[in-house]
Amino acid sequence: xxxxxxxxxxxxxxxxxxxxxxxxxxxxxxxxxxxxxxxxxxxxxxxxxxxxxxxxxxxxxxxxxxxxxxxxxxxxxxxxxxxxxxxxxxxxxxxxxxxxxxxxxxxxxxxxxxxxxxxxxxxxxxxxxxxxxxxxxxxxxxxxxxxxxxxxxxxxxxxxxxxxxxxxxxxxxxxxxxxxxxxxxxxxxxxxxxxxxxxxxxxxxxxxxxxxxxxxxxxxxxxxxxxxxxxxxxxxxxxxxxxxxxxxxxxxxxxxxxxxxxxxxxxxxxxxxxxxxxxxxxxxxxxxxxxxxxxxxxxxxxxxxx
Amino acid sequence: xxxxxxxxxxxxxxxxxxxxxxxxxxxxxxxxxxxxxxxxxxxxxxxxxxxxxxxxxxxxxxxxxxxxxxxxxxxxxxxxxxxxxxxxxxxxxxxxxxxxxxxxxxxxxxxxxxxxxxxxxxxxxxxxxxxxxxxxxxxxxxxxxxxxxxxxxxxxxxxxxxxxxxxxxxxxxxxxxxxxxxxxxxxxxxxxxxxxxxxxxxxxxxxxxxxxxxxxxxxxxxxxxxxxxxxxxxxxxxxxxxxxxxxxxxxxxxxxxxxxxxxxxxxxxxxxxxxxxxxxxx
Ligand SMILES: Nc1ncnc2c1ncn2[C@@H]1O[C@H](COP(=O)(O)OP(=O)(O)OP(=O)(O)O)[C@@H](O)[C@H]1O
Ligand SMILES: [Mg+2]
Numbered sequence: 001x002x003x004x005x006x007x008x009x010x011x012x013x014x015x016x017x018x019x020x021x022x023x024x025x026x027x028x029x030x031x032x033x034x035x036x037x038x039x040x041x042x043x044x045x046x047x048x049x050x051x052x053x054x055x056x057x058x059x060x061x062x063x064x065x066x067x068x069x070x071x072x073x074x075x076x077x078x079x080x081x082x083x084x085x086x087x088x089x090x091x092x093x094x095x096x097x098x099x100x101x102x103x104x105x106x107x108x109x110x111x112x113x114x115x116x117x118x119x120x121x122x123x124x125x126x127x128x129x130x131x132x133x134x135x136x137x138x139x140x141x142x143x144x145x146x147x148x149x150x151x152x153x154x155x156x157x158x159x160x161x162x163x164x165x166x167x168x169x170x171x172x173x174x175x176x177x178x179x180x181x182x183x184x185x186x187x188x189x190x191x192x193x194x195x196x197x198x199x200x201x202x203x204x205x206x207x208x209x210x211x212x213x214x215x216x217x218x219x220x221x222x223x224x225x226x227x228x229x230x231x232x233x234x235x236x237x238x239x240x241x242x243x244x245x246x247x248x249x250x251x252x253x254x255x256x257x258x259x260x261x262x263x264x265x266x267x268x269x270x271x272x273x274x275x276x277x278x279x280x281x282x283x284x285x286x287x288x289x290x291x292x293x294x295x296x297x298x299x300x301x302x303x304x305x306x
Numbered sequence: 307x308x309x310x311x312x313x314x315x316x317x318x319x320x321x322x323x324x325x326x327x328x329x330x331x332x333x334x335x336x337x338x339x340x341x342x343x344x345x346x347x348x349x350x351x352x353x354x355x356x357x358x359x360x361x362x363x364x365x366x367x368x369x370x371x372x373x374x375x376x377x378x379x380x381x382x383x384x385x386x387x388x389x390x391x392x393x394x395x396x397x398x399x400x401x402x403x404x405x406x407x408x409x410x411x412x413x414x415x416x417x418x419x420x421x422x423x424x425x426x427x428x429x430x431x432x433x434x435x436x437x438x439x440x441x442x443x444x445x446x447x448x449x450x451x452x453x454x455x456x457x458x459x460x461x462x463x464x465x466x467x468x469x470x471x472x473x474x475x476x477x478x479x480x481x482x483x484x485x486x487x488x489x490x491x492x493x494x495x496x497x498x499x500x501x502x503x504x505x506x507x508x509x510x511x512x513x514x515x516x517x518x519x520x521x522x523x524x525x526x527x528x529x530x531x532x533x534x535x536x537x538x539x540x541x542x543x544x545x546x547x548x549x550x551x552x553x554x555x556x557x558x559x560x561x562x563x564x565x566x567x568x569x570x571x572x573x574x575x576x577x578x579x580x581x582x583x584x585x586x587x588x
Contacts, residue, residue, distance in 0.1 A: 223419070
């Protein structure tokens with residue numbers, strides 16, 4: 001189990017498009033003559049009428065293009081399994097995986113597995129991300145908190161996810177709390193790290209301008225610092241959600257009677273390769289779907305605030 | 307072009323006198339302290355316009371920061387109306403050398419940031435709209451800073467400072483990014499605003515003509531890097547003759563201009579090498 005998604009470290013703070021965050025470079029604007037913006041209607045981004053990137057940037061192409069390889073993969077899977085190239089006990093056909101899904105749905109089990117897993121991910125994500133926001137803000141804004149907290153949290157972060165399992169089971173038993181806690185730990189760190197790093201790098205000129213116009217404390221945070229770090233908070237949240245799914249399986253593999261991780265483990269013991277594949281495909285679909293939903297929200301927020 | 311809706315009336319918000327007494331500021335460097343301001347003794351009368359000129363890096367912005375309370379002097383005192391400046395002072399407003407607009411806010415929202423706390427919503431909106439109109443930015447009120455030119459951003463930054471309706475207005479090269487024509491227009495605009503809502507103005511500029519056109523007095527700062535150990539930062543104080551609005555072609559101003567330029571180390575006529583020292587008479 002990988003325990004950290006890439007990019008959760010305190011790297012350069014960039015927004016979703018990889019542009020450096022909040023570089024208020026006077027020369028960017030100074031290059032334009034005074035007359036340039038008059039040509040663009042108010043409320044319209046400059047260059048909105050310019051076609052951007054051509055063929056590969058069209059929404060339809062992006063959706064269809066993204067489906068090409070998965071469908072191709074499905075086709076190859078179908079071909080090699082029905083053609084007898086691979087024995088079914090190693091790789092069942094796509095159709096038999098589909099049948100396994102229908103079978104589990106008919107028994108009312110698949111719905112339960114999916115629902116309980118989604119619930120665990122959501123609760124763990126919300127708890128972990130909220131804690132990450134609070135502690136990340138504290139460490140990012142306060143020198144003292146940075147000195148006192150950052151090393152401890154850095155150490156906790158280095159502990160692989162599976163290492164927590166025995167302790168969590170010992171302390172919280174095998175109920176929901178232990179699983180949700182593990183997922184919350186997974187969701188906490190991407191948010192904590194990105195928020196703390198981003199707050200430390202907010203343009204000090206802007207913060208000073210805010211202070212010069214009488215903003216202090218929470219008002220300064222609301223007006224200058226939080227909007228400045230919004231893009232990194234959002235990408236931190238996306239990483240946290242991805243990590244929540246990773247930790248979900250770790251939690252469910254070990255001690256559970258429901259959920260997709262349990263389905264994986266149970267099927268392994270029963271030799272049901274079709275169900276193993278089903279669980280993997282479902283994890284892929286659910287993870288991607290939840291990420292896309294968050295990405296939509298991220299886009300909307302960034303369009304408004306950045 | 308007068309302001310018709312000042313956020314508060316003149317009587318509520320008088321201009322403040324500013325006293326700098328023996329102000330000193332030294333920045334630490336790896337090779338020891340680097341003095342930037344030394345022995346600054348200046349008194350600005352309430353409602354006066356004082357221009358600050360001097361070579362790049364001589365400490366003009368630093369001096370402004372001492373008055374705004376954004377920085378604290380290592381020695382000496384800064385008084386506003388007789389009370390010391392302790393921390394950021396709500397009686398002052400700054401237009402920084404860079405526009406420093408919040409990139410995620412429109413120009414109008416950025417200007418509104420300057421409104422004094424507790425301004426009623428309607429009054430605030432009217433005030434922002436009026437300032438944007440004065441600055442020639444009404445068409446761009448809804449644009450973000452990255453969508454406007456450097457000169458427009460700078461005018462928005464000036465509008466934000468004016469929105470505060472301050473007793474002391476601190477302007478750090480407010481017209482530096484403007485083209486020559488807009489610059490002349492904005493100078494007159496500043497004088498109009500000053501006439502309608504008198505404030506004590508401390509204005510940094512690299513443009514000697516601008517200093518002489520706008521100011522009652524011009525302070526010439528020197529760089530302490532090459533100066534003798536006991537030389538104060540203010541090399542010269544020049545009283546500008548005449549009343550505003552001044553004639554830009556006034557002969558007396560032309561003479562002062564030559565004097566100031568020489569103080570800055572720029573010869574206004576061809577100088578033989580042997581004469582050069584005479585022109586650094588300060
Ligand atoms: N926070 C700081 N720490 C260390 N040195 C500083 C700091 N602020 C300013 N200085 C130094 O003080 C000197 C004066 O800076 P200042 O910004 O006041 O110059 P200036 O006269 O405004 O120059 P310019 O005309 O180029 O804007 C510079 O040499 C600068 O390096
Ligand atoms: Mg400066």
